[in-house]
Amino acid sequence: MTLVEIKGLDAGYVRHRTVRPAVIGLDLTVAQGEVVALVGESGSGKTTTANALIGLLPANGRITAGSARIDGVETAGAKERTLRRLRGSVVGLIPQDPMVGLNPTKRVGEQIAEAVRLRGIPKRSAYAEAVGFLDQAGVPDAAARARQYPHELSGGLRQRVLIAIALAGRPKLIIADEPTSALDVTVQKRILDHLGGLVRDQGISLLVITHDLAVAADRADRVVVLQHGRKVEEGDPATILSTPRQPYTRQLIAAAPRLAHAGHVVPRHDVRDKAVPAPILELTDVRKTFPGGFTALDGVSLTVPRGWTHALVGESGSGKTTALRVALGLEPATAGSIRLDGTEIAGLSWGRMRPLRRKVQLVHQDPFATLDPKFTVGQSITEPLVSFGLGDRRGRQARAKELLDQVALPAAYLDRLPAELSGGQRQRVAIARALALRPDLIMLDEPVSALDVLVQEQILRLLAELQRELGLSYLFVSHDLAVVAEISHTVSVLSRGQVVEEGPVASVFTAPASAYTRELIDAIPGRRAVPAGDAGA
Amino acid sequence: MTRYVAGRVAQAVAVLWAAYTLTFAILYLLPSDPMELQLAAAGIQPDSLTAEQVAAMKAQFGLDRSIGAQYWHHLTGLLHGDLGTSLTQRVPVTELIAQRIGPTLQLSAAAAVVSLVAGSALAYLATFFRWNPLRVALTRLPAVGASFPQFFVALFLIQFFSFQLGWFPALGNEGPSSLVMPVVTISVLASSVLAQVLVKSFDETLRQPYIVTARAKGLSRSAVHLKHAFRNAALPAMTILGVIVGVTVTSSIVVETVFTREGVGRLAQESVLAQDVPVVLAVVTLAATVFVTVNLIVDLLYPLLDPRISHLVHKGAM
Known part of the structure; x- marks a missing residue:
């Protein structure tokens, strides 16, 4: 049975009194119980499609032609009342960014219960049900968590709360709009696996929106590729990955490390047999304890060889950013030595540090904010x-x-x-x-994690070219080993303020020593690309 | 939590002290002679007194001492609830204020409540309606309200509602009906200021992704507006509550003068004209106390309304 049927949909945004199209002539169906992935870079019309489907386009959004039906009900141009009957109870939405997707002044339990109550459940039992949904979404100790406010939860838990809200209306379809792109890769994987299990068990259809073909291919029954608002390719993942017809699809495959090498992650640089150049930056046994007793760095040592890229990998809270700030001299180290180009900078005053700053520059994660x-x-x-x-x-x-x-x-x-x-x-x-x-050294703090995979690839290529031409050294901070494989020569894996693994990227990938590193490698999407019988992960 | 409260209270006291000291300094640097004022009030020609008599009178009022000693004398008096003696009326300032404070309290409190309700309602409706012309009109309204001078609003109200329609008395402070027009006069300005801030805050809040989450649940627009947008939009606007109350207090000077109400505002105006320094000092201190107290209350309420300031309410909930 067809649950969603979009035919010839044209939608766009009004700017200067004309409608700039964002989706052009789109046909899309989702059957009951099916998982469909909508793949494309930002601006390809994925989110516009989803928002148009449930009547949540922003104020300047317009549907100019075509029809969109959910469960037989036309939503294009429908009244708010009609749409409200669909939202929640027929279609649940899991929004893009969990950090800002929840009302900061309401307890999360109440925010879920609100969705339950819309089904006509009385207040008290609605709350009990809400706790149940939180538990289903994989939140440990759900009853206690339900009493907390969003800011008291990690990004991963917040995302699970949003999943619970989507489940709370008992919908037939869940739309997940880049559901995990703001989270660490390991958390991403766990949450997507969990969501996939839930919808399969309950027979809910899922429309996943993502810029990453590997994520889509791992989970969808059918993949729809969008480019500039038009559908350019559609089919089951195996067919699309083995015989992509469009150059755009081929680009998307090439941008996913695991898809590009038939399920294996092949690091770009293999320096296992090379002599390590002299260090440009050297941290030795650096400790950082914050007032209050929290130890962010617990004896961290790492070396950035001149002209190479050294990656610092770890999830949120592992101490990556603190290490970077200490290495930049923005934050004093509690103990240990930091040598920049042979000069000890730990304990230098701001004024003495300033001439050295020319040698080191920083590129931030968020290009919108910096x-x-x-x-x-x-x-x-x-x-x-x-x-x-x-x-x-x-x-x-x-x-x-x-x-x-x-x-x-x-x-x-x-x-x-x-x-x-x-x-x-x-x-x-x-x-x-x-x-x-x-500068001699550039510190890159998650420089591509806010970008689409295709743009990620371009930026990484640019960084590699600049390194070759200018002899730059990079300290590259990331939570994503897929990206690290593309750019780094050596890597340190950081967990809870300690280095749990270090060495050339090539040896870490072939023989990871710590369980944590193995989990990070396992989290790189694209497992479906593995030929049958060769499933290592 | 106790540390937070103690800190805020200490801050409030410090601000109050600074306001008092600054006012004292400004008033005592004015080129006026308190002796002359007193003699004029008593109907005595300064020339008719001998130097000894002048000195004796100065000593009686402490005017022969240095500025520092006088300041200390007034400050300790203030702490004991003694605001000094009016130079022109020769009665304790506390008595003067006690006589006049009733009508002003009524006026300010009523105006603050009306401004709060009207400003919030206006902002709420301006951001709720989707029909564009109405929305634009309601959004522009506060700017119009804030740009009319108060004396003009007051005179317009008197002309129209007292002289033409005869609904409300134009003067005096007899009965609740005399309160209506003064309250409206103050509220036009105060509610406009509040609405301007609140509309902006609402617009910002309604753009937040959690509003989309709430709508996607299937909540009606009014439920989203009331249950999700309002509280979050009101939080940043709370900081101007102090300003709103401040406006209602300072407005009482103009409004009580125009409507000839016997209140502290008019007392202030009269005392300034008569250069009655102790009274002016007392009124300014009183206004500063109200302002500081309201801000203190807002500061103490804030962590209760915004759970994100949680480390103050329940430490270490992470």
């Missing part, structure tokens, strides 16, 4: 030069053009504002800014 929205690209890039009093106006302008050229952006972008750029372009600008002072 560029001043009121600064043009040119102003952002030249700001470090101005700050160190380097060059005159004309010289800085020339340098800005050169830098833009290095990150493969046209010189015309100098006058643009961040709002006019895509996520990938912004990250390029952030990299150009980091390059402005000709």
Whole structure:
């Protein structure tokens, strides 16, 4: 039986009195009990499709043609009353970002109970049922968790609360919009596995929206690939992975490390037999204890060899970011030594540290937050030069053009504002800014985790090129071993403030020593690509 | 929690002290001679007194001492509930204020409540309606309300509702009907200020992803607006509650003058004109106390309304 039937759907957003199309002539069906994945990069129309289907387009969103039926009810242009009868009870939604998807001033139990009560259940038993759904969603100690507020829960638990809310209406279909992209990979995997189990057990249809073909292929019965608002490919995962017809689909496959190598993760750099260059950065037995007694770093030692990329891997709370801040001299270490290019920087005053800062630059995770929205690209890039009093106006302008050229952006972008750029372009600008002072070492804090897989791949390639041309060294912080495999030479795996594994990426991948590392490797999506009988993971 | 409360209370006391000291300094630096004022009030020509008599009078009021000594004298008096003596009326300032405070308290409290309700309601409706012209009109309304001067609003109300329709008395403070127009006059400004902040906060809140989550559950728009948006939108607006109450207090000067009400506001206006320094100082201190107290209450309520400030309420809930 067909639960969702979208025919010839055109939808878009009104800007300057014209509708800019986001979805064009889309046909899509989801059968009862089926898992369908909608795959494409940002701007391909995936989320617009989902929102149009349940009438939750933003104020400037319009459906201009076609029809969308859920359970036989037309939703395109439907009244709010009709849509409300569908939402929750027929279609549940798991939104994109768990960190902001819950009302911060309501206890999570009440937020779930609210959805239960809409089925006509009285208040008291609704709450008991809510706790049951929380338990189903895989939240340990559900009764106690239900009394907590969202900010008291980790991202993974919040995502499970959102799953419980979606389940609470007993829907026939759940739409999961990039349900886990904001979470650590290991948490992502656990949650997606759990959600997959739930919908299969209860016969719920699932429409998964993702930019990662590997994630889609691992879980869906059918994969639909969208590009620029049009459906370009559709089929079961095995067929799509083995015989992709579109170049776009091939790009998506190439961008997923496991899909690209038939189920294996093959690190790009193998330095097992190479001599290790002299270190540019060396942390020895660094400890960091915060006031209150929390130990974030418990004797961490790591080395970034000159001209190589050293990855620092771990999940949230493992101490990665603290290690980075300590290495940058932004946060004093409680004990231990930090040597930058041979100079001990632990305990240096801000003033003594400043000349050394030119040697080290930082690129942040979120390209949306690290560029001043009121600064043009040119102003952002030249700001470090101005700050160190380097060059005159004309010289800085020339340098800005050169830098833009290095990150493969046209010189015309100098006058643009961040709002006019895509996520990938912004990250390029952030990299150009980091390059402005000709540093030896760049610290990259999750530089691609906010980006689509295709854009991730482009940025990683750019970083590799820059490393080759300029002889840069990178300290690359990430929670995602798939990305690490693409760029790093050596790696340290951090867990609870301690290094649990280190060495060349190639040896860590072939023979992981710690269970934690094995879990991280196992979390890399794309297992379905493994030929039958060769299923190692 | 006790540390938080103690800290806030200490802060409030410090602000109050600073306000008192600053006012004292400004008032005592004014080029006025308190002696002359007193003599004029008593109908005595300064020339008719001998130097000894002047000195004796100065000593009686402590005016012969240094500024520092006078400041200390007034400050310790204040702590004992003694606000000094009016220079022109020769009665204790506490007595003057006690006579006048009733009508002003009524006026300010009523105006604060009306402003709160009206401002919240306006912001709520302006963000709830989806029909664009109405929405735009309601959103612009606070800006209009905030830009009319209070004396103008007051005069308009008197002209229309007293002189033409005869509904409410134009003057005095007899009975509840005399309160209506002064309250409306103050509320137009105060509720507009509140509504402006609240509309902005509502717009911001309604863009949050958790609003989509709430709607996707199947909740009606009104349920989402009331149960999910309102509280979150009100939190940032709470910080201006102090300002709102402050507006109602300071507005009483203008409003009591225009409507000839016997209140502390008019006392302040009269005392400023007469350069009656102790009375002005007392009124300013009183206003500062109200302002500081309201802000203190808001500060203490905040952690109860926003669970994210949880480390204050229940430590270590993580």
